[in-house]
Amino acid sequence: MRIRKSRFEVHKAQKIAGALLAAFLVQSLWLVAHLPLDMSETRAALAGRLLWSSRPLSGTSPLIPGDSILTLRSAGALSALAARWETSSYKFSIYGAPNRWLVRLPFVVFGVWLGAALWWVARRIFGDEGGYVALALYCFSPVMLLAGATANSGILTAWGLFGLVYTAIGVAHTLYAPPRKWRPRIVLLGVAIGLTAAGNLAAAVIGLSIAAAFMFYLAPGRRLACLAILAAGSVIGTVIFLACFGFNLWDLASAGLKPNAEYLQFTGRRFVALFAAPGGLLLILAFVAGVLVFVLWKRTRYFGNAAPLVVALFLPWWPGRFFPGASVIWALPFAFAFVGGMYADLLERGFFEGQFRRLVTATAMFLVGASALLSITLLAHTLQF
Numbered sequence: 001m002r003i004r005k006s007r008f009e010v011h012k013a014q015k016i017a018g019a020l021l022a023a024f025l026v027q028s029l030w031l032v033a034h035l036p037l038d039m040s041e042t043r044a045a046l047a048g049r050l051l052w053s054s055r056p057l058s059g060t061s062p063l064i065p066g067d068s069i070l071t072l073r074s075a076g077a078l079s080a081l082a083a084r085w086e087t088s089s090y091k092f093s094i095y096g097a098p099n100r101w102l103v104r105l106p107f108v109v110f111g112v113w114l115g116a117a118l119w120w121v122a123r124r125i126f127g128d129e130g131g132y133v134a135l136a137l138y139c140f141s142p143v144m145l146l147a148g149a150t151a152n153s154g155i156l157t158a159w160g161l162f163g164l165v166y167t168a169i170g171v172a173h174t175l176y177a178p179p180r181k182w183r184p185r186i187v188l189l190g191v192a193i194g195l196t197a198a199g200n201l202a203a204a205v206i207g208l209s210i211a212a213a214f215m216f217y218l219a220p221g222r223r224l225a226c227l228a229i230l231a232a233g234s235v236i237g238t239v240i241f242l243a244c245f246g247f248n249l250w251d252l253a254s255a256g257l258k259p260n261a262e263y264l265q266f267t268g269r270r271f272v273a274l275f276a277a278p279g280g281l282l283l284i285l286a287f288v289a290g291v292l293v294f295v296l297w298k299r300t301r302y303f304g305n306a307a308p309l310v311v312a313l314f315l316p317w318w319p320g321r322f323f324p325g326a327s328v329i330w331a332l333p334f335a336f337a338f339v340g341g342m343y344a345d346l347l348e349r350g351f352f353e354g355q356f357r358r359l360v361t362a363t364a365m366f367l368v369g370a371s372a373l374l375s376i377t378l379l380a381h382t383l384q385f
Contacts, residue, residue: 013128017119024139028108031149034382037100041151045098048076065256068153069244070198075151078102103151111148114159122337125304126344134340140371142278142378147329154329157203160196162333168211172218190236198244206318279374290342305341308334
């Protein structure tokens, strides 16, 4: 008997998701082209380029307390690579500003990658409708567009944290399967832990805490296995985290990763950053409406909806060093997944038909359309730079 090899097929859902991600990419590239580098991005690019150069293992470090090593590495990677391809080494320049394309393109890649991960997770849990709503809100979110088009740690940490939480959930679902099926996911979990820590160490701490709680809840009879997997993933993550520093203890010490007063302070002030952000009020209204549906309709209260809701509500309170509003950026992919899940339940044909279904569809279209209008306004505003 001839066995037919499986192949990746592109259907309607993949085409719609690809179109939305392409829209996100085009908007991000527009912002990259029109927004000038600020001082923090310039310093990240110069420090990152120095990190990729040949330096002694001890001496003066380009890092300062609060630096995200993954941000510096990403901001300087393409510039360092381009420098190696320069034909002339005798070029003289008093100061050459970093190329904004070389500095920001890695962050655009992470932004598109995070959108693809969000769609994959939302569609797998909530179906096509939930995946479309979650991804559309992400792709036309001015906050996520700015995060993905600028050299800051927000998009990198959001990418790592989203992967960490949902990889842990995936591992928990395979704990009753043979151990050989755990291994790839344990490695993936370790990579997520390490890169999240390299983006923001405080985010890795809360990510591991949430991952452990979800794993213990989903696999109550295999909690010792959960601990062993988390320990193995943490070991892998630690190696990756140190590798991001090039195993340079001097750089590690200069990054100032020891807890300080800010690490010990829970705060809700970061919610204000979302109110002030373009499109923030619209997203808050959509999220609050989703919470009301979750509270009032018993059928929506299942783990698939509860998990992103809990994470989205908790993250902005978490202490740690962030650039303004970063923890809100971490929470947004989970908020988009939650809103997508609510719409998936409201649009399920087995429960609602007729006028109500059309009304729900209209609100989803209005929400996405309003987000798109705000993102277009943001793009138009950059023309003045």
